[in-house]
Amino acid sequence: xxxxxxxxxxxxxxxxxxxxxxxxxxxxxxxxxxxxxxxxxxxxxxxxxxxxxxxxxxxxxxxxxxxxxxxxxxxxxxxxxxxxxxxxxxxxxxxxxxxxxxxxxxxxxxxxxxxxxxxxxxxxxxxxxxxxxxxxxxxxxxxxxxxxxxxxxxx
Numbered sequence: 781x782x783x784x785x786x787x788x789x790x791x792x793x794x795x796x797x798x799x800x801x802x803x804x805x806x807x808x809x810x811x812x813x814x815x816x817x818x819x820x821x822x823x824x825x826x827x828x829x830x831x832x833x834x835x836x837x838x839x840x841x842x843x844x845x846x847x848x849x850x851x852x853x854x855x856x857x858x859x860x861x862x863x864x865x866x867x868x869x870x871x872x873x874x875x876x877x878x879x880x881x882x883x884x885x886x887x888x889x890x891x892x893x894x895x896x897x898x899x900x901x902x903x904x905x906x907x908x909x910x911x912x913x914x915x916x917x918x919x920x921x922x923x924x925x926x927x928x929x930x931x932x933x934x935x
Contacts, residue, residue, distance in 0.1 A: 809910065810836060813888070814859070814874030814903035817843045821872065827904065829917050834891075836904060843902055845893050847922040852892040855911060856929040859890055859903060866892075866899065874903045886911070886929055 812823045818841060825838025835844040854860055859874050874888070889904045889911060919925055 811905040813905045814872050816900045849893040850922050853926040854890045855886050868901050
């Protein structure tokens with residue numbers, strides 16, 4: 781008789797878990813739009829956050845970035861001047877002719893990391909709605925903060 785409360789509680793927990801999984805992105809899309817890797821054209825795929833590395837996978841290839849090699853992460857509406865001034869050896873330069881140029885909506889996730897005695901880069905285009913669930917987990921697993929450009933206005 782004292783265990784009758786467990787059935788409704790269990791049903792409530794299962795229902796809450798099911799509701800949450802429907803609201804979270806099922807298959808967020810990340811688009812490789814630039815970088816120093818051997819992916820020579822734009823490619824849409826997924827971002828996997830493993831125990832020791834984040835991995836971008838698309839039909840044209842994949843890039844695994846160990847968290848320990850990451851030197852900078854940004855999520856902005858563009859690629860920052862700081863990164864452009866680095867004169868990286870781009871194999872695919874991020875396009876500057878964007879229809880959203882000048883937008884206040886973040887959409888480029890840029891990762892700089894050390895590799896083969898040089899600084900490497902990967903630029904992924906992703907909507908804020910798809911990126912939001914990843915930000916805290918990336919911060920936690922990498923031990924580094926993703927620099928997110930804020931557009932909050934203060935009075």
